[in-house]
Amino acid sequence: MRVPAVLNVNGTPHAVELDPHMSLLDAVRDVIGLTGSKEGCDDSECGACMMLLDGKPVNSCSYLAMQADGREVTTVEGLAKGDELVPLQRAFLEQGGVQCGFCTPGMLISATALLRTNPDPSEDDVRIALSGNLCRCTGYGGIVRAVRDVARAEEPV
Amino acid sequence: MTRTFTSAITLEDALAALGSGARPVAGGTDLVVGARQGKAPLPDAIVAIDRIEALGGIVADDDGLRLGALATHDEIVASAVIRGRFTALADASAIVGSHATRAHGTIGGNVMNASPAMDTGGPLLCFDASAILRSGSKERRVPLGDLWTGPGATIADPGELLVWIQMPSPEPTTGSAYVRLEYRRQMEIAVVGATAVVRVDAGSVTDARVAVTALAPTIRRVPEAEAALVGSDGGDEPVAAAARAAAAGSSPITDVRGSAGYRSAMAEVITRRAIVAALARARGQHVPIPASAATIAVTPGAIR
Numbered sequence: 001m002r003v004p005a006v007l008n009v010n011g012t013p014h015a016v017e018l019d020p021h022m023s024l025l026d027a028v029r030d031v032i033g034l035t036g037s038k039e040g041c042d043d044s045e046c047g048a049c050m051m052l053l054d055g056k057p058v059n060s061c062s063y064l065a066m067q068a069d070g071r072e073v074t075t076v077e078g079l080a081k082g083d084e085l086v087p088l089q090r091a092f093l094e095q096g097g098v099q100c101g102f103c104t105p106g107m108l109i110s111a112t113a114l115l116r117t118n119p120d121p122s123e124d125d126v127r128i129a130l131s132g133n134l135c136r137c138t139g140y141g142g143i144v145r146a147v148r149d150v151a152r153a154e155e156p157v
Numbered sequence: 158m159t160r161t162f163t164s165a166i167t168l169e170d171a172l173a174a175l176g177s178g179a180r181p182v183a184g185g186t187d188l189v190v191g192a193r194q195g196k197a198p199l200p201d202a203i204v205a206i207d208r209i210e211a212l213g214g215i216v217a218d219d220d221g222l223r224l225g226a227l228a229t230h231d232e233i234v235a236s237a238v239i240r241g242r243f244t245a246l247a248d249a250s251a252i253v254g255s256h257a258t259r260a261h262g263t264i265g266g267n268v269m270n271a272s273p274a275m276d277t278g279g280p281l282l283c284f285d286a287s288a289i290l291r292s293g294s295k296e297r298r299v300p301l302g303d304l305w306t307g308p309g310a311t312i313a314d315p316g317e318l319l320v321w322i323q324m325p326s327p328e329p330t331t332g333s334a335y336v337r338l339e340y341r342r343q344m345e346i347a348v349v350g351a352t353a354v355v356r357v358d359a360g361s362v363t364d365a366r367v368a369v370t371a372l373a374p375t376i377r378r379v380p381e382a383e384a385a386l387v388g389s390d391g392g393d394e395p396v397a398a399a400a401r402a403a404a405a406g407s408s409p410i411t412d413v414r415g416s417a418g419y420r421s422a423m424a425e426v427i428t429r430r431a432i433v434a435a436l437a438r439a440r441g442q443h444v445p446i447p448a449s450a451a452t453i454a455v456t457p458g459a460i461r
Contacts, residue, residue: 001159001160001161003161019160020161021160021199042193043190043194044186044190044254044257044258044344045344047257047344050257053260053261056231056260056261057255057257057260058257058261059186059255059257062185062189063185063189063261064162064182064189064203064205066162067164067182067205067207069164113256113257114256127342128342129255129256129343131255131341131342131343131344132254132255132256132257132258132343
């Protein structure tokens with residue numbers, strides 16, 4: 001049986017009907033069609049699926065879509081303003097924080113959540129906060145530098 | 158069977174749903190992951206309890222501390238009372254999962270999931286916490302030591318819901334710490350863990366609680382380790398004796414995260430670190446939260 005729900009994703013309400021067992025990640029990717037968020041492990045280990053739920057980070061592969069009914073969901077597609085990247089996204093490009101790109105949507109969301117609660121994180125703060133997000137390409141150096149650059153620039157995230 | 162999902166707004170709604178066979182979900186951080194890993198399929202009938210206001214909140218008063226079942230790990234870590242007087246619990250909640258887990262994962266879910274590796278279990282046990290379980294018609298209070306019966310198992314009936322957790326306030330000269338051995342700094346489960354809660358008066362240990370995590374089918378206290386500390390000056394020798402007793406009182410398994418032999422060896426190390434940190438806090442010295450990171454001399458981030 002499918003159950004009606006309203007998923008507010010990046011400011012747009014979507015009236016959907018969902019299997020109660022469907023994950024938030026599957027609902028956003030397969031029902032709504034926003035494929036920026038990735039499925040890596042499907043087990044809450046890698047963070048590639050990370051979104052913001054009412055402003056707080058969530059591993060959307062492990063969260064029932066029905067629980068997000070009426071709440072505000074932000075995915076990587078919701079960060080940029082039109083074609084204009086936010087400072088964090090630009091910093092990822094400038095610092096070599098992106099290689100294959102698979103972890104990037106989750107990394108950006110995770111770092112956004114960090115910077116909203118801790119606008120001036122130390123390198124250790126950044127490494128700890130992003131330890132729930134696995135990257136197999138960059139070695140993390142560029143990612144950490146990018147987050148630190150944005151924090152020091154004092155621009156809004 | 159048809160799959161159903163309801164989101165309860167009141168406790169009464171939730172209890173009615175449980176009474177007719179639905180299973181509860183709060184933060185979802187264990188239930189869905191457990192299903193993905195094949196531990197148990199998702200229930201056909203699910204009742205979400207995360208919007209029930211009466212189940213939230215952290216209240217500290219003369220009677221002690223009361224944690225609503227929906228108190229998140231983030232809220233626990235942010236509580237000044239918990240950081241100050243129930244510090245080991247803050248140590249534990251600060252390292253559960255990642256910041257995504259701590260934003261949504263609840264203390265009620267953590268306790269009722271009954272993992273022998275859960276971080277908050279040892280501190281709650283050592284603080285004499287009890288679970289308040291409610292069903293449609295009645296309520297009962299169960300000490301956590303009686304609640305857990307094995308990995309993933311509790312004495313709660315299917316129709317019962319954990320509504321809050323309560324514990325008395327420790328004496329003012331008490332210090333506490335929770336330390337775990339971990340391979341990764343987030344999204345990690347304790348390889349082994351240890352909790353120490355010690356009271357120090359006039360230079361002498363007058364009360365001690367020691368519990369081991371991921372070292373037995375349930376989290377449990379080790380009376381021999383506690384006895385080694387009480388009446389001592391909390392010096393190196395009694396601390397070492399207590400740590401050895403904790404290791405001897407463990408019955409670890411071999412799994413993907415460690416062999417039984419390795420766990421036994423590390424039980425002594427981790428228990429010693431927890432006791433040392435708890436004693437330091439009891440003596441008024443500053444040990445940062447979480448103690449797990451603070452008690453390791455060289456952290457990975459310190460190597461450049």
